Amino acid sequence: MTQISKSNQPQQTDISLLDFIQKSAVIGTWEYDVKKMHVTWSDETRKIHEMPQDYKPNVEAGLLFYKEGFSRNTITKLFTNSIEKHQKFDTELQIITGNGKEKWIRSIGVPIIENNECIKVQGLFQDIDEKKKNTELIAFKEEQLRNTFENALVGMAILDLNGKWLQVNRSLCKMFGYTESELKQLSFTDLTHPEDKLLGVKAMKNMVNGTIDNFETEKRYIDKNGHTIWALLSSSIVRNDKGEPQHFVAQLNDLTSAKENKNKIEELLNTTKQQNNRLLNFAHIVSHNLRSHYGNLDMLLDIIKMDLPETTENEVFPLLGQAVQHLGDTVNNLNEVATINLKRIENMKSINLLHTVEKIISSLSGQIISSDSKYCIDIDPSINVKGVPAYLDSIILNFLTNAIKYKKPNEPAKIELEAHFEENNVILNIKDYGLGINLKLHGNKLFGMYKTFHNHKDSRGLGLFITKNQIEAIGGTIEVESEVNVGTTFSLKFNKYEEN
Amino acid sequence: MKKIDITCIVDDDPIFIFGAKRMMELSNFCNSFMIFKNGKEAIDNLKPIMQSGENIPDVILLDINMPIMDGWQFLDEFTTIESHKQITIYIVSSSIDPMDINRVKRYESVSNYIVKPISIDTLKQISVDVLNS
Numbered sequence: 210m211t212q213i214s215k216s217n218q219p220q221q222t223d224i225s226l227l228d229f230i231q232k233s234a235v236i237g238t239w240e241y242d243v244k245k246m247h248v249t250w251s252d253e254t255r256k257i258h259e260m261p262q263d264y265k266p267n268v269e270a271g272l273l274f275y276k277e278g279f280s281r282n283t284i285t286k287l288f289t290n291s292i293e294k295h296q297k298f299d300t301e302l303q304i305i306t307g308n309g310k311e312k313w314i315r316s317i318g319v320p321i322i323e324n325n326e327c328i329k330v331q332g333l334f335q336d337i338d339e340k341k342k343n344t345e346l347i348a349f350k351e352e353q354l355r356n357t358f359e360n361a362l363v364g365m366a367i368l369d370l371n372g373k374w375l376q377v378n379r380s381l382c383k384m385f386g387y388t389e390s391e392l393k394q395l396s397f398t399d400l401t402h403p404e405d406k407l408l409g410v411k412a413m414k415n416m417v418n419g420t421i422d423n424f425e426t427e428k429r430y431i432d433k434n435g436h437t438i439w440a441l442l443s444s445s446i447v448r449n450d451k452g453e454p455q456h457f458v459a460q461l462n463d464l465t466s467a468k469e470n471k472n473k474i475e476e477l478l479n480t481t482k483q484q485n486n487r488l489l490n491f492a493h494i495v496s497h498n499l500r501s502h503y504g505n506l507d508m509l510l511d512i513i514k515m516d517l518p519e520t521t522e523n524e525v526f527p528l529l530g531q532a533v534q535h536l537g538d539t540v541n542n543l544n545e546v547a548t549i550n551l552k553r554i555e556n557m558k559s560i561n562l563l564h565t566v567e568k569i570i571s572s573l574s575g576q577i578i579s580s581d582s583k584y585c586i587d588i589d590p591s592i593n594v595k596g597v598p599a600y601l602d603s604i605i606l607n608f609l610t611n612a613i614k615y616k617k618p619n620e621p622a623k624i625e626l627e628a629h630f631e632e633n634n635v636i637l638n639i640k641d642y643g644l645g646i647n648l649k650l651h652g653n654k655l656f657g658m659y660k661t662f663h664n665h666k667d668s669r670g671l672g673l674f675i676t677k678n679q680i681e682a683i684g685g686t687i688e689v690e691s692e693v694n695v696g697t698t699f700s701l702k703f704n705k706y707e708e709n
Numbered sequence: 710m711k712k713i714d715i716t717c718i719v720d721d722d723p724i725f726i727f728g729a730k731r732m733m734e735l736s737n738f739c740n741s742f743m744i745f746k747n748g749k750e751a752i753d754n755l756k757p758i759m760q761s762g763e764n765i766p767d768v769i770l771l772d773i774n775m776p777i778m779d780g781w782q783f784l785d786e787f788t789t790i791e792s793h794k795q796i797t798i799y800i801v802s803s804s805i806d807p808m809d810i811n812r813v814k815r816y817e818s819v820s821n822y823i824v825k826p827i828s829i830d831t832l833k834q835i836s837v838d839v840l841n842s
Contacts, residue, residue, distance in 0.1 A: 493806075497774060501722065501803035504825035508728040511828060515735045544805060 228252075237334040241268065243292060243327055254334045257314060259306035276303040276311065284316065291320045292327045301337060313341035364440070364461035370417060370454060372396045384440070384463050386433035397459075402429035402437060409442065416446040417454050427464065439464040492547035499540045506533045542671050546678060557595045557683060559706035562628055562635065563588040565598075569605045573613075582613050582622040592628050594635045594703040596683035607676045608699055612641035617694070635703045642696040648689070655689060711840050713739040717766035719751045719783065720801070721775040729770065729827060738832050739768070748778030752786050765794045768839050770823075773802040773809060781812070788818050797839045799823050 230236065237254025241247070248266045255264055258274055272288065275281040280302040287298035299317045306312055315337045321329040358365055364381030366374055373396050382389055385400060398406065405428040412424040423445035430438045441462040447455045510530055514521055521527075566586060570577065577584070594601065609624065616622035625640040646655065656677040680687050684704045691697035716739040720726055726744055733739055743766055745751035751769075758764055773780035780800060787798075800813050803825045813822045820838065823831060 497802075497804045497806070500805065501725075501825060504803050505722070505724040505728060508732070508826040508828075509724070511826075512728055512731050512735070515829070516731065541805075 235336040239271075239332050239334055241330045241332075243329060250334075257306075257312070257334055257336045258304065259308045259310065261307075264307075274304045274306070276305055280304070287316075288318065288330070291318050291330050295320045295322055295327055301341065312336065313338040364459075364463070366397075366459045366461075368397060368457040368459060370456065372398055372413070372457075375456060381461060384432070384438060384461065385430065391433075400430045400432075402431055405429045409444070412444070413457070416444070416457070419452070419454075422446060430461075437465075439468040488547075492544070495540060495543045495547055500544070503533065503537045503540050507537060545675060546671075557597060557704075559593045560596055560598050560601050561590070562592045562594055562601075562637065563590050565601050566605055566626055569602060569609060573606070573609055576610070576613055580613055580616070580621060582616070582624065584609075584624040584626070586626050588626060588628040588637075592630070592635055593706040595706040596685075596703060597679075600679040600683055604676050604679050604701070607672045608639045611672060612639070612643060612697075615697075616641070616643045630705060631702075633705050633707075635705050637701045637703065638698055639701070640696060640698040645693040645695050645697055646689075646691040647693050648691050656687070712737070713767050713836060713839055715739065715741050715743060715764060715766040715768075717743040717745070717751070717755070717769045719745045719748060719769065719775070719780070720772040721746050722772070725772075725825065732827065732829060732832060736829050736832050738836060747775040748780060748783030748786075750777075751783055752778065755787070756790060759790050759792055762793050765792070766796060767794075768835065769796060769798045770801045771798055771819075773800060773804060784816055784818065788816070795842065797842060799835065801825060801827060 235253070235257065237257055238251040239254050240249045242249075246268065248268055248271055250258075250264075250266055250271075252262060255262055258264075260266075268288075272281065272285055275284045283300060283302055287296075287300060290296045291298060297317075297319050299315070301313060301315050304312050304314050313336075315335040316332060317335075318330050318332040320327045321331060358376075359378050361378055362380055364384045365378045366381055367376040369375055374393050377389055377392050382392055385392060387395070401408070408428045409424065409426055412421065412426070415421045416424070423443065425441065425443045427439065427441050430440060432438050441464055443460040443462075445458050447458055449455050510533060513526075563586070566588060570584065570586075576582070612624045613622045623642045626637065627640075628635060628637045630636075648655070656673050677687055680701060680703075686702045688700045688702075689697065690700070716733060718726055718729055720729075730742060730744075733742070743754075745754060755766075771780045771783060778786075780802070784798070796818075798816075798819045799821055800809075800819055801823045802809060804810075805824055810822050813819050820842075823835075
């Protein structure tokens with residue numbers, strides 16, 4: 210530009226060449242004659258201002274094109290200085306064109322001095338709007354990219370072809386516990402877990418020689434504190450226009466907590482398995498060892514009765530007999546419970562609910578008739594549940610005998626059985642109008658072992674416990690609603706039987 | 710009335726052996742006993758007896774859970790021995806595990822599964838079954 214400003218007589222230049230330069234570079238010229246107070250614009254300058262070719266500007270009008278505020282203030286000051294202080298200017302400012310468009314321009318002004326007085330200011334006027342906007346856009350994009358890199362939640366890095374860190378982001382520093390400068394002193398191999406050193410080495414070679422462009426692997430690293438870090442590494446190579454490898458871009462996803470959680474779950478699973486095994490052993494002890502001691506005691510008592518009948522004629526012997534009998538019952542009960550809990554139910558069958566209910570009722574007909582019990586069945590014959598027939602028998606039997614057993618003292622038992630489908634389940638409601646259970650008092654131990662809530666001669670506190678276990682063993686659930694002296698409704702949910 | 714001649718008890722529990730023997734004596738179940746503390750001892754002793762053909766037991770009461778050689782192993786071995794006499798084998802066990810009870814069904818040579826404790830009534834039933842077979 211200084212070259213142009215030296216030539217203070219642009220009029221002498223070949224007009225067509227100047228025009229050509231002006232057009233192709235989008236550069237216009239202008240001139241201000243201080244004495245005549247006359248402004249001249251070139252065609253290109255008018256074009257940049259988006260003004261008609263016959264437009265004749267003056268100083269005030271020229272300055273008014275500049276955007277109000279910073280741009281207009283700056284140009285006014287620079288223009289005044291060039292005349293009064295003989296200073297050149299070269300500045301980038303915004304104008305508002307004749308069509309009202311905002312535009313970045315570059316304005317250059319050079320005062321022409323004669324006898325220490327400014328007689329003219331000559332200048333260039335260039336449309337730099339697109340360039341300026343592109344630069345801004347690039348700067349913005351660069352900033353965006355840098356922010357993305359810097360603030361990404363995954364660890365990101367750029368490495369040279371020898372694996373040395375060129376650039377690392379905050380997440381990566383955080384992941385390894387090093388500062389950025391510390392990290393840049395190290396190569397990625399320094400941070401790799403000794404057992405995983407060879408992982409990815411071949412892939413890196415293949416990326417450099419062009420066989421592959423990227424690869425992904427799970428590998429372990431060691432952080433500053435010596436802890437193992439599990440990470441998912443995604444790495445790719447960046448090549449220049451000629452296809453020559455430039456650097457690697459790596460992304461590291463920290464999998465450590467996921468891995469640790471997985472390990473915790475595995476540990477829990479192991480513990481559960483061990484406990485399950487212990488339970489199986491326990492069931493075996495109940496089933497065999499305890500029973501054999503009980504069997505021996507029972508047998509010895511029989512022998513005493515036959516062998517030494519005189520020793521049985523006292524208060525103690527019958528009690529001893531009773532104690533042994535109770536021991537046997539307890540062992541049998543425990544065994545029943547243990548087998549339900551531990552048996553894995555595989556081949557569950559389709560069981561017709563109505564058929565089962567009718568079968569149980571007919572087996573109870575003696576009790577029902579003698580107690581004058583009333584029952585009402587509302588079960589569609591098409592309802593089949595998935596389960597073990599013996600369990601379903603036992604479940605229904607238990608609820609029906611309970612309903613008869615715990616009826617109100619002065620009126621016969623009344624039982625309602627109703628079933629319906631609910632999504633993939635069968636709901637069976639068994640409602641009685643009996644004594645009811647105080648759920649506030651007993652709710653949490655209703656289904657517990659050896660819990661009885663009524664002083665009934667046959668209560669052994671095992672029925673509901675076993676029933677609940679059997680329901681759960683075939684994938685069902687049980688809920689209860691009850692009110693003292695009103696009645697109880699047990700709501701059972703079973704799996705609906707579906708072919709395949 | 711006919712009476713069982715020799716009863717063989719294979720069990721590792723001395724109290725059961727004592728009790729079973731006493732009950733058999735009291736109920737006049739058989740003439741004599743053969744007692745073995747585990748499957749191995751039973752096989753080792755029964756093999757020559759079976760071959761000689763003398764003093765072969767009529768009934769074997771076999772426990773399942775025993776050290777060294779258990780009831781199942783005993784059965785597997787015993788069924789390979791050729792016998793000149795009909796021997797009735799009962800499994801007598803404390804186990805009420807359905808797995809054990811079902812397993813017995815696989816052995817043709819076993820007549821029945823008896824859950825301990827045994828009583829005079831059980832012995833009477835065994836006696837009837839053995840003498841009728």
